[in-house]
Amino acid sequence: MTHSFYPWLAPSWKQLVRGWERLPHALLITGEPGIGKRRLAEFLAQYLLCEARKPDHTPCGECDGCRWFLAGNHPDFRLLTPEDQSDAGEGEEAKTKRKLPLIKVEGIRELVDFVNLTPHRGGSKVVLVEPAEAMNTSAANAFLKMLEEPPQGVTFILVSHHWRRLLPTIRSRCRVFPVPTPAAAVAADWLAGHGVVNPVQHLAHTGGAPLAALDDARAEWLPLRTAFLGHIANPAALDVLGVAAELEKAKLDTGLVVDWLQKWVHDLIALGLSGRIRYYPDWRDDLARLASRAGNLLGFLDGLKESRRLAHHPLNQRLVFESLLFGYLEALRGKPRGTGHG
Amino acid sequence: MAYQVLARKWRPKNFAQLVGQEHVIRAIANAFTSERLHHAYLLTGTRGVGKTTIARIMAKALNCETGITAEPCGVCSACTQIDSGRFVDLLEIDAASNTGIDNIREVLDNAQYAPTTGRFKVYIIDEVHMLSKSAFNAMLKTLEEPPGHVKFILATTDPQKVPITVLSRCLQFSLRQMTPQQVAGHLHHVLTQEGIPFEPNSLNLLGHAAHGSMRDALSLLDQAIAYGAGSVEEAGVRAMLGAVDQSYLFDILAALIAKDGAQLMVAADSIASRGLSYEAALHELAHLLHLVAVAQQVPGAIADDLPARDNILSVAQALSPEDTQLYYQIALHGRRDLPLAPDEYAGFTMTLLRMLAFAPAQPGQVTLSQPTPVAANPAPVARPTAQPPQATPVQVPPAAEAAAPDAPAETNLPWAQEAPAETSAPRDFDGNWRGLVSQLKLGAAGMLAQHAEVSAYDADSISLRVAAEHRAVATRDYQEKLKDALAAHFGKPVALKVEISEAVADTPAAQNQRERAARQLEAEDSIQNDPTVQALVRDFGATVVPDSIKPL
Ligand SMILES: [Zn+2]
Ligand SMILES: [Zn+2]
Numbered sequence: 001m002t003h004s005f006y007p008w009l010a011p012s013w014k015q016l017v018r019g020w021e022r023l024p025h026a027l028l029i030t031g032e033p034g035i036g037k038r039r040l041a042e043f044l045a046q047y048l049l050c051e052a053r054k055p056d057h058t059p060c061g062e063c064d065g066c067r068w069f070l071a072g073n074h075p076d077f078r079l080l081t082p083e084d085q086s087d088a089g090e091g092e093e094a095k096t097k098r099k100l101p102l103i104k105v106e107g108i109r110e111l112v113d114f115v116n117l118t119p120h121r122g123g124s125k126v127v128l129v130e131p132a133e134a135m136n137t138s139a140a141n142a143f144l145k146m147l148e149e150p151p152q153g154v155t156f157i158l159v160s161h162h163w164r165r166l167l168p169t170i171r172s173r174c175r176v177f178p179v180p181t182p183a184a185a186v187a188a189d190w191l192a193g194h195g196v197v198n199p200v201q202h203l204a205h206t207g208g209a210p211l212a213a214l215d216d217a218r219a220e221w222l223p224l225r226t227a228f229l230g231h232i233a234n235p236a237a238l239d240v241l242g243v244a245a246e247l248e249k250a251k252l253d254t255g256l257v258v259d260w261l262q263k264w265v266h267d268l269i270a271l272g273l274s275g276r277i278r279y280y281p282d283w284r285d286d287l288a289r290l291a292s293r294a295g296n297l298l299g300f301l302d303g304l305k306e307s308r309r310l311a312h313h314p315l316n317q318r319l320v321f322e323s324l325l326f327g328y329l330e331a332l333r334g335k336p337r338g339t340g341h342g
Numbered sequence: 343m344a345y346q347v348l349a350r351k352w353r354p355k356n357f358a359q360l361v362g363q364e365h366v367i368r369a370i371a372n373a374f375t376s377e378r379l380h381h382a383y384l385l386t387g388t389r390g391v392g393k394t395t396i397a398r399i400m401a402k403a404l405n406c407e408t409g410i411t412a413e414p415c416g417v418c419s420a421c422t423q424i425d426s427g428r429f430v431d432l433l434e435i436d437a438a439s440n441t442g443i444d445n446i447r448e449v450l451d452n453a454q455y456a457p458t459t460g461r462f463k464v465y466i467i468d469e470v471h472m473l474s475k476s477a478f479n480a481m482l483k484t485l486e487e488p489p490g491h492v493k494f495i496l497a498t499t500d501p502q503k504v505p506i507t508v509l510s511r512c513l514q515f516s517l518r519q520m521t522p523q524q525v526a527g528h529l530h531h532v533l534t535q536e537g538i539p540f541e542p543n544s545l546n547l548l549g550h551a552a553h554g555s556m557r558d559a560l561s562l563l564d565q566a567i568a569y570g571a572g573s574v575e576e577a578g579v580r581a582m583l584g585a586v587d588q589s590y591l592f593d594i595l596a597a598l599i600a601k602d603g604a605q606l607m608v609a610a611d612s613i614a615s616r617g618l619s620y621e622a623a624l625h626e627l628a629h630l631l632h633l634v635a636v637a638q639q640v641p642g643a644i645a646d647d648l649p650a651r652d653n654i655l656s657v658a659q660a661l662s663p664e665d666t667q668l669y670y671q672i673a674l675h676g677r678r679d680l681p682l683a684p685d686e687y688a689g690f691t692m693t694l695l696r697m698l699a700f701a702p703a704q705p706g707q708v709t710l711s712q713p714t715p716v717a718a719n720p721a722p723v724a725r726p727t728a729q730p731p732q733a734t735p736v737q738v739p740p741a742a743e744a745a746a747p748d749a750p751a752e753t754n755l756p757w758a759q760e761a762p763a764e765t766s767a768p769r770d771f772d773g774n775w776r777g778l779v780s781q782l783k784l785g786a787a788g789m790l791a792q793h794a795e796v797s798a799y800d801a802d803s804i805s806l807r808v809a810a811e812h813r814a815v816a817t818r819d820y821q822e823k824l825k826d827a828l829a830a831h832f833g834k835p836v837a838l839k840v841e842i843s844e845a846v847a848d849t850p851a852a853q854n855q856r857e858r859a860a861r862q863l864e865a866e867d868s869i870q871n872d873p874t875v876q877a878l879v880r881d882f883g884a885t886v887v888p889d890s891i892k893p894l
Contacts, residue, residue: 019568024347032685109439141438141472149350149427162681164621169389169499172558175347175565207685263684266692273695274603278688295699301692305682 005043006036007190008182008210016044016177017057026147026156028132028174032181033161034212038130040179041157045126048155049074065121075120078127080107082134101312103129105138108146115146115154123153130159133166140167147173181208191217204281205263224250225260232264232325233286235332244321254320255311261324262304269294269301293332300331349560352532354395355416355425356402361528361556362520363392369515369785370396371412374403379410380513382485382494384470386501387517390555393497396517397466398424400495401432405460420460431460438472446477450484453492462493470496471503478505485511509789510814516785519554522546528556529563533574538567540574547579584619586626592653594627598669598697599660606698610691620690624677630654631670638663669697770801770832776850782831787823789815792851794840803837804828809846816840 005013016023027044029037043059046069050059059066068074082101111127119125129135135143147156147170158174160166184203187210191199196217206212216222224247231243247257263279264287270276271287272294280287307324354360357367366385373379383400385393402414402424414421423429435449449465457463467473473481485494485508496512498504520528526549533540548566552559562583563574570578579585590613597606613623630650637644637658644651661669676693683689771778779791793815794806808816821840828836846852 015568018571022345022564022568024345024564026347105439112439138438138472141469142436144438145436145468165681168558172390172555172561173349175561175568177565207688209685259684263688266684266688269695269699270607270691273698274607274691276604276607276691278691279684298696298699305679308682 006039006210008186009036009040009043009179012040012177012179013043013057020057023155024175025150025154026158026174028158028160028163028166028171028176029179030160030163030176031179032207032209034206034209034215035179035181036211037159037161037179041128041130041159044157045069045077045128045155048124048126049077049121051122076125078111078114080111080127080129081131101134103135103139105136105142108135108139108142111143112146115150119153125154126157127154128157128159131162132158132160132170133162135170137167140170144169144173182210184208187213201282205279207279221250221252221256224252228257228260229264229280229283229286232261232328233283233290235290235329238325238329240322240325240329243325244318247321248318253311254315254317255308257321258304258307258311258324261328262301262308265297265301265304265328269297290332293334296334297331300327303327347561348532348536348564349390349557352560354392354399356414357396357399357412360392360395360399362524363396363517365785366396366515366517370400370403374400374410374412377410379404379493381488381492382496382512384501384504384509384512384514385495385497385517386499386514388499388519388555390552390557390559391517391519392556393499393517394466394468396515397468397495397497398432400493401429401464401466404462404464404493405429405431410461429460431457431462432464432466434466434468436468437477438469446473447480450480453484454489457491462491464493464495466495466497468497469499470508471498471500475505478508482507482511506793506812507814510812514785514789520552520556520559521554522549522552525549525552525554525556525559529559532560532563538573541576544574544576544579547576547583547585551583551585584622586613586618586623588626588630588650588653590618590623591627591630592650592657594694595630595657595661598694599657601698603695603698606694607691610687610694613690614687620686621677621680623690624673624680624693628670628673628677631666631673634658634661635663635666635670638666665700668700672697672700771799771804771836773799776853778831779850782824782827784823784827787820787827790817790820790824790840792854793846793849795846795848795852797841797843802834803839805839805841807841807843807846809849810842810844812846813842816842 029041031037046059046066047053047057049065049069051063051065052060054060059069061070065074069077080103082103115125115127150156156174158170163171163176184200187203187208188199190210191202191213194214196202196214199213199217202213202217203210205216219225228243228247231238264283267277267280267283267287268291270278272291277284277287304324307320357371360367383397385396387393399414402416402421403411405420405424406414407418407420408415416422416425420429424432427434433449433452435446453463453465455463467481482505484492488494494512496504496508501509501514526545529545529548530540530542533545544566548559548562551562566574566579566582569582590609593609593612594606597603597609613620633644633650633654634657637654638661641655641658644654648654658666672693676689676696680686680689683692773796775791775794775796779788782788782791784791790808793812794808796804797807798805821838825836825838828838
């Protein structure tokens with residue numbers, strides 16, 4: 001299965017193998033979304049369950065352990081995610097439903113039974129929790145005891161995009177394993193190898209995360225984003241109600257649109273104040289036209305953070321979009337909404 | 343796969359091996375030696391300070407076959423079975439995964455039967471604050487009339503969530519966070535025993551990064567050993583922790599003072615390219631700004647031997663106190679909001695740009711003692727329209743940061759050590775009971791102090807009132823302890839009178855409670871007044887769930 005292992009993860013894998021005799025029973029894999037942490041975790045899980053590991057420190061891919069794992073039904077493996085994402089493919093990390101995705105305490109209670117049963121196969125048991133920050137407070141608290149002192153042979157692999165949101169009591173029981181965002185050249189080569197025409201641009205859109213960039217390049221919504229950016233690049237002609245209705249009709253995740261807008265506003269401010277563009281270098285001219293109003297937008301950016309936090313709430317989408325776009329226009333005009341708030 | 347993480351391998355097996363909790367251990371050891379046993383104990387403290395460890399040692403001390411002892415033998419069958427988790431009369435209950443009442447009731451029903459092999463049936467209930475209300479009530483029944491052969495050892499990180507009715511029936515021990523020195527000392531011991539080479543300075547770094555928790559420290563040490571492929575070196579630990587060299591921070595401040603956005607980004611990039619942690623950078627930046635603010639108010643307060651002293655003083659001159667305060671707030675909020683940015687780099691740079699946008703109209707210059715690239719002229723970037731500093735959602739005074747659980751070890755700062763020397767010159771009681779209580783070392787008698795209000799006082803006596811509902815904390819024992827503590831504090835005997843009264847409102851506990859409620863309201867308020875949320879509420883009938891809002 002090495003061929004599906006992302007090239008930029010090789011150093012991380014080497015690092016894991018090098019410290020193999022000290023592999024802890026609880027590993028917390030951290031890093032930005034869209035860089036393949038889940039894949040690394042799965043590779044590690046398969047390696048732990050493989051019954052005929054290869055001399056080059058990779059799972060054999062052929063033994064019963066590997067075959068069961070790859071078929072998704074190894075009896076000594078448990079995957080704990082907020083929703084059933086059994087069809088999770090390569091770019092799994094961008095898919096979210098419009099519902100606050102949580103891992104609840106029931107899931108942890110089932111895990112207690114799994115962990116305490118005798119293993120079916122060679123003695124290793126692996127639990128993969130992704131993303132760990134999706135555990136709600138009672139789930140996280142219920143996890144603590146098991147996480148600290150599991151029975152012999154049990155390994156917990158936690159994956160986290162935002163480890164700061166984890167309970168400190170969880171974090172303190174794990175060894176942290178940070179996965180860096182890959183170098184731009186490595187990521188661009190890989191994307192080109194996957195038929196992406198303009199890898200640098202898509203990498204920019206996602207802040208350098210290659211899997212997210214691949215999603216970005218292949219997304220069905222690509223024309224929608226282009227249209228959306230075209231609209232907000234011309235605030236004077238922006239038809240708020242029309243654009244909001246259009247977005248709603250497309251049935252997009254609210255968080256996705258908030259992300260587009262947040263990155264746009266980030267670029268406007270960064271260009272205005274420091275001459276830098278991070279996400280949309282392909283929109284430089286439009287950004288430059290508006291960047292003189294950068295200082296007005298800081299308050300609006302705060303509001304966007306709040307929208308990002310609330311993006312999972314099942315609110316009327318069209319009204320959310322309308323409110324965001326009106327807010328954007330008002331901010332550009334130099335009238336921050338509300339009082340006493342930046 | 344047989345590797346046992348250090349935190350587990352080095353879990354102390356007896357009181358002598360415990361680090362940093364001497365005050366609690368002495369009290370427990372004395373009680374056990376003289377067989378003055380309570381039927382319920384409550385161990386409180388933040389994560390990784392040794393609550394479960396102490397509970398297990400207490401279980402051994404109670405059941406060791408050599409007799410009730412402060413020094414369990416470690417070799418008898420009771421001791422070894424407890425160590426390996428197989429002792430039938432020790433029940434470890436994880437309240438967090440057993441919140442249902444049925445479970446607890448079942449466990450407690452069992453309490454009436456005599457122990458099978460041990461002297462006592464010991465119930466360790468971890469994270470006890472997670473029990474449901476009805477589970478607490480069920481437990482209370484057993485706590486009120488405990489069979490002689492039952493001992494409860496409760497442990498929690500959050501005693502405020504434990505009902506006072508339960509608290510008052512427990513002998514309470516508060517475990518302290520470990521100092522960086524204590525942590526480093528223990529890591530030194532562990533590494534020596536493990537035969538792992540290390541550089542002593544690296545242990546100081548880990549000692550600080552552990553924020554008072556020995557388990558955090560040992561988890562970090564595991565990570566450091568893996569990072570260093572079997573040895574622990576300062577450079578490796580520094581890199582692993584993403585520890586930020588202060589020179590980067592001064593580059594940032596210089597660019598801010600020069601109002602140079604381009605240069606500011608260059609400074610940000612140097613942090614990014616070295617793989618340093620953005621969170622650590624904002625944390626350190628806030629800390630540095632705090633020092634700058636101190637230097638502005640009390641120039642002499644910055645110690646002469648602080649390496650960055652000259653730079654701090656230069657920045658203190660170049661920045662106005664208002665801007666320092668503002669930058670400090672922005673750094674704190676930026677750190678908190680990092681997970682809400684599109685990615686961390688964006689969150690970090692936007693925090694810096696926000697400072698830049700609020701900078702004073704006139705670019706300044708700061709002279710730093712190290713050669714620091716400071717642009718001679720402000721870069722030709724678009725100037726933001728002058729705006730009054732806008733209020734950030736929730737104001738956090740510096741004190742709140744110092745009180746945060748993961749605040750920097752403020753006590754190591756030279757200026758913090760010059761705390762007002764009130765203890766050296768005892769003055770008479772001035773009526774500020776809460777202020778006084780905070781200075782007393784009271785242990786469990788603190789519960790009495792917290793739930794008491796002053797009804798009268800003069801130079802030699804204090805009269806206290808305790809509400810009838812908290813009658814249980816007004817024991818003779820606690821009164822004696824409080825009296826001793828007052829005498830020690832004022833350097834003379836103080837007569838103490840405690841009466842039970844119906845209406846008691848002005849106790850430190852009540853004041854704390856009111857302040858917490860006020861902070862909560864304030865936080866809720868700032869959420870409710872947030873324009874986005876207001877729009878949501880107005881337009882879609884959304885409601886804000888008050889419990890989901892946490893004051894900073
Ligand atoms: Zn295999
Ligand atoms: Zn013994």
